[in-house]
Amino acid sequence: MAMSDTSTVTAARQRSARRRHGLLYLGLILLGLVAPFVAYPVFLMKILCFALFASAFNLLLGFAGLLSFGHAAFLATGAYITGFLLSTYPGLTPELGILAGTLGSVVLGLLFGLLAIRRQGIYFAMITLALAQMMFFLFIQSPFTGGEDGLHGVPRGELFGLFSLQSNLALYYFVFAVFVLGFALIQRTVHSPFGQVLKAIRENEPRAVSLGYDTDTYKLVAFVISAGLAGLAGATKTLVFQLASLGDAHWHMSGEVILMTLLGGVGTLLGPLVGSSLVIGLQHQLSQSPLGDWVSVILGSIFVLCVLSFRSGIIGELQKLVKRNFK
Amino acid sequence: MPREFVLETHGLTKTFRGFTAVDQVDLQITEGHIHALIGPNGAGKTTVFNLLTKFLPPTRGEILYRGKPITHMKANQIARLGLVRSFQISAVFAHMTVLENVRVALQRKLGTSFHFWKSERSLAALDERARELLAQVGLERDADSLTVELPYGRKRALELATTLALEPTVMLLDEPTQGMGAEDVDRVVALIREAAKGRTVLMVEHNLSVVSRLCDRITVLARGAVLAEGDYASVSADPRVREAYMGSEATEEEEA
Numbered sequence: 001m002a003m004s005d006t007s008t009v010t011a012a013r014q015r016s017a018r019r020r021h022g023l024l025y026l027g028l029i030l031l032g033l034v035a036p037f038v039a040y041p042v043f044l045m046k047i048l049c050f051a052l053f054a055s056a057f058n059l060l061l062g063f064a065g066l067l068s069f070g071h072a073a074f075l076a077t078g079a080y081i082t083g084f085l086l087s088t089y090p091g092l093t094p095e096l097g098i099l100a101g102t103l104g105s106v107v108l109g110l111l112f113g114l115l116a117i118r119r120q121g122i123y124f125a126m127i128t129l130a131l132a133q134m135m136f137f138l139f140i141q142s143p144f145t146g147g148e149d150g151l152h153g154v155p156r157g158e159l160f161g162l163f164s165l166q167s168n169l170a171l172y173y174f175v176f177a178v179f180v181l182g183f184a185l186i187q188r189t190v191h192s193p194f195g196q197v198l199k200a201i202r203e204n205e206p207r208a209v210s211l212g213y214d215t216d217t218y219k220l221v222a223f224v225i226s227a228g229l230a231g232l233a234g235a236t237k238t239l240v241f242q243l244a245s246l247g248d249a250h251w252h253m254s255g256e257v258i259l260m261t262l263l264g265g266v267g268t269l270l271g272p273l274v275g276s277s278l279v280i281g282l283q284h285q286l287s288q289s290p291l292g293d294w295v296s297v298i299l300g301s302i303f304v305l306c307v308l309s310f311r312s313g314i315i316g317e318l319q320k321l322v323k324r325n326f327k
Numbered sequence: 328m329p330r331e332f333v334l335e336t337h338g339l340t341k342t343f344r345g346f347t348a349v350d351q352v353d354l355q356i357t358e359g360h361i362h363a364l365i366g367p368n369g370a371g372k373t374t375v376f377n378l379l380t381k382f383l384p385p386t387r388g389e390i391l392y393r394g395k396p397i398t399h400m401k402a403n404q405i406a407r408l409g410l411v412r413s414f415q416i417s418a419v420f421a422h423m424t425v426l427e428n429v430r431v432a433l434q435r436k437l438g439t440s441f442h443f444w445k446s447e448r449s450l451a452a453l454d455e456r457a458r459e460l461l462a463q464v465g466l467e468r469d470a471d472s473l474t475v476e477l478p479y480g481r482k483r484a485l486e487l488a489t490t491l492a493l494e495p496t497v498m499l500l501d502e503p504t505q506g507m508g509a510e511d512v513d514r515v516v517a518l519i520r521e522a523a524k525g526r527t528v529l530m531v532e533h534n535l536s537v538v539s540r541l542c543d544r545i546t547v548l549a550r551g552a553v554l555a556e557g558d559y560a561s562v563s564a565d566p567r568v569r570e571a572y573m574g575s576e577a578t579e580e581e582e583a
Contacts, residue, residue: 189444193434193439193440193449194440194442194445196447200423203423204418204419204420206382207418207419209403211489213435215403221441
């Protein structure tokens with residue numbers, strides 16, 4: 001009797017939590033729909049692309065406990081493949097270009113993952129960094145990337161061959177849809193049977209092995225999903241700026257995505273979104289102010305402050321606050 | 328000949344860079360027994376555990392499960408055979424709820440563990456069984472707590488429930504009462520006795536009163552090799568054991 005009581009209470013609590021989350025996401029979607037009428041769409045699209053990139057990274061660090069220091073390689077692979085295909089084949093529609101870029105990153109993620117996944121902690125981070133650096137030099141040397149110049153003037157084309165994406169507003173809604181789909185996939189992955197095993201591996205890998213799970217394979221699948229979504233972010237970004245360049249492949253980019261994720265709150269679904277908005281917003285504001293040259297210093301200081309005083313990031317700290325005061 | 332030994336080792340040896348941690352160990356675990364592995368600190372008990380469950384590869388020797396060699400299987404495959412281990416330090420998933428801890432052990436059988444596109448609500452079908460298992464170890468009221476918030480003794484009880492969820496044929500428990508107060512020790516002894524019904528248990532244990540109360544058979548390890556084997560009365564009467572084990576027990580008590 002007592003047992004069924006607690007389980008019905010739990011069920012009710014879970015239902016109300018789900019309702020709250022549903023309302024929150026609905027609100028965010030409405031916000032996303034009206035945002036381009038308030039702020040400059042290109043700026044918003046940049047945030048969305050990086051938010052997707054950071055969310056993909058967070059899936060790995062926050063929910064599988066894997067710190068990749070080479071995620072720039074996947075962003076750049078998506079960007080370059082999409083940029084190259086759309087520039088070279090004028091008949092190709094943008095969604096197919098993006099799909100090809102994403103698939104390219106999935107394949108690269110599988111290769112990286114097979115080489116790196118057996119290593120733990122810092123060794124995993126170092127191997128992903130080394131592999132990403134190899135990709136960087138590959139991108140400089142290859143003719144199809146435009147080397148130091150990158151690929152310019154990538155055509156945005158017409159979605160499904162029907163809707164022109166020339167106007168920033170039209171493109172914004174396309175990018176927003178891509179983001180929502182990517183984010184939904186991450187949200188589902190985290191809250192799936194697979195996500196449960198992933199969390200168990202993050203919490204205690206030897207125990208997960210002793211329960212019969214082949215943990216390397218689970219980590220590999222998570223790595224490939226994360227790489228694919230990072231590639232999707234890169235591919236979409238190419239469409240926004242009509243540009244794919246070496247900056248995407250540089251290890252700075254791998255560092256920046258770590259910064260965004262930690263600042264917003266690692267292991268929380270909304271953290272990367274908040275973190276990337278903050279970082280992109282600051283970069284944007286500072287680049288127009290006399291402090292422009294100090295962007296890295298200021299971001300670095302904020303990062304140090306975050307690690308020292310609010311380690312679970314903005315969303316993480318907010319969640320703690322809510323938990324302390326309302327439960 | 329009936330297969331009375333569920334787990335056997337022949338000449339099991341592990342060397343680390345010239346240091347022999349486990350030396351030619353022959354173990355025979357009888358089906359249905361609670362079998363203890365005891366010995367002074369550094370005798371190689373945990374290393375034997377790690378070898379049996381393939382968390383370490385043996386340097387030499389053979390491991391047989393129901394007469395079949397399992398020496399070259401992977402750790403997770405050993406678990407799937409039904410040999411499930413626990414760890415010296417309580418191994419729980421701290422930032423998952425108590426219910427989720429047990430459910431993650433149950434869910435492998437659903438065969439949907441790679442389905443990242445499916446809702447976790449599909450796991451609700453396992454909740455009832457998970458609650459039953461929690462009730463078995465007296466944790467039914469903690470089902471929705473975050474595991475990190477449980478006191479140590481309850482974490483160990485949860486670990487046992489999680490292990491039981493796999494319906495193991497052989498449970499390997501590494502110091503299940505380590506770091507517990509007397510009250511918790513009694514509880515865990517009762518739980519192990521209950522859980523051992525219909526299965527085989529191999530446990531590493533320091534607490535000799537626990538060993539004397541629970542175990543059918545005892546193997547004493549010293550310096551990586553088997554020193555003696557038998558029931559509690561014969562082992563505790565063996566002068567070599569008294570010298571090697573009881574002699575060092577005094578120092579252990581000082582440490583504690």
